[in-house]
Amino acid sequence: GDSVTQMEGPVTLSEEAFLTINCTYTATGYPSLFWYVQYPGEGLQLLLKATKADDKGSNKGFEATYRKETTSFHLEKGSVQVSDSAVYFCALSDSGTGGFKTIFGAGTRLFVKA
């Protein structure tokens, strides 16, 4: 079945460091891919999305490219801030013959030190 695998955390970085959080997926159809962010005590918020191969999603300095050939959707940011500390979830959604499905990765916790 479909699945999403994220790099295990926590990831600890200093402010202004480069961030990469790896995400790979397996899917039988043509899913849309998402990154969500969760701050303590809150629900998930959409960070960015891509709906087809080679699409690049971007928001607030974060970017991710839908790579069908490597089944990946890695999240990157050139210079992280303390306020980026949160849990990041990679997710796929598909609505093929098996019905609607949305699969989340286990989440990657990011700590950014001042």
Next chain:
Amino acid sequence: NAGVTQTPKFRVLKTGQSMTLLCAQDMNHEYMYWYRQDPGMGLRLIHYSVGEGTTAKGEVPDGYNVSRLKKQNFLLGLESAAPSQTSVYFCASSYPGGHNQPQHFGDGTRLSIL
């Protein structure tokens, strides 16, 4: 603009008790979802609804029932609570368009079953 509102925010139940979690959205979204979030497992879809009066099973539906009598509300019921249902429950909603649409999440309900 409230977005997605979940009630209650916290609840402690004894094994065998029943309860209903309420989700309300004011964005006129057609689709609504219930997830559970457990440590190290990301979010898993319990049930979802693509419109008023319709519901469908997700990945982990056993032990739960749902109802969507009004477009803006989606109720999740536990008929006989079990300790394995201790979790954080999130409701979400989205526009139609299936898997291309991002989901908007509530802040969650933390449920403990003793």
